[in-house]
Amino acid sequence: MAVALTEKAAAEFRRAVETGKFDPSTMLRVGVTGGGCSGFQYSLNFEQKANEETDSTFECHGVKLIVDKKSALYLDGTIVDFFEGLDRRGFVFTNPNATKTCGCGSSFQA
Numbered sequence: 886m887a888v889a890l891t892e893k894a895a896a897e898f899r900r901a902v903e904t905g906k907f908d909p910s911t912m913l914r915v916g917v918t919g920g921g922c923s924g925f926q927y928s929l930n931f932e933q934k935a936n937e938e939t940d941s942t943f944e945c946h947g948v949k950l951i952v953d954k955k956s957a958l959y960l961d962g963t964i965v966d967f968f969e970g971l972d973r974r975g976f977v978f979t980n981p982n983a984t985k986t987c988g989c990g991s992s993f994q995a
Contacts, residue, residue, distance in 0.1 A: 887941065887957040888915045888950055890965050894976060895946035897967040907931055912942070912949040915965060916956040925959060927978050 890898070890913075902911050914930040935942050935951045943950045952960060963980040 887952045887961050888943065888945075888963045888965060890945040890948055890950065891967070892946050894965050894967040895948045897976070898948050902931070905931075908933065910949075912951050914951040914953075915960065915963075916953055917959045929965075929976060 898913050901907075902909065910933070912932045912935065914928070914932045916928045916930070917925050918928050920926045932951055936953075940951050940953050941957060943952070959982055960980065961982060963978055963982070966977050966979065968975060968977045
C-alpha cells in the first residue's frame with residue numbers, strides 16, 4: 886500500500902464528507918505535484934471515481950484512497966495523519982522517501 890491513513894485522519898475525512906454534503910461514496914485522492922519550497926507538494930482532493938489505467942486504489946479505516954501511479958513512486962510508505970493543536974490544524978504527512986522537508990510540512994524533496 887503506497888499510502889495509509891491513521892484512524893484520526895480517516896475520521897476527519899469522513900467528517901468533511903458529511904459536513905460538506907458530499908456523496909458518501911466520495912474517495913480521497915492523495916498525490917504529489919511539483920512546487921512548494923522543497924520541490925514537491927502533497928495534494929489531497931475529493932474524488933468520485935478513479936481512473937483504472939493511471940490510478941491505484943486502497944482502503945484504510947473505511948476510507949477509499951486513490952493514488953496515481955506517478956505519485957505512488959514518491960509516496961510509498963507514507964502515513965497521513967490529522968493534527969489538531971493550538972497553533973495549527975490539518976493533515977500531516979510522514980513520508981519515508983522525503984530527504985528534505987519544509988518548515989510547514991506541506992512540501993518535500995525526494
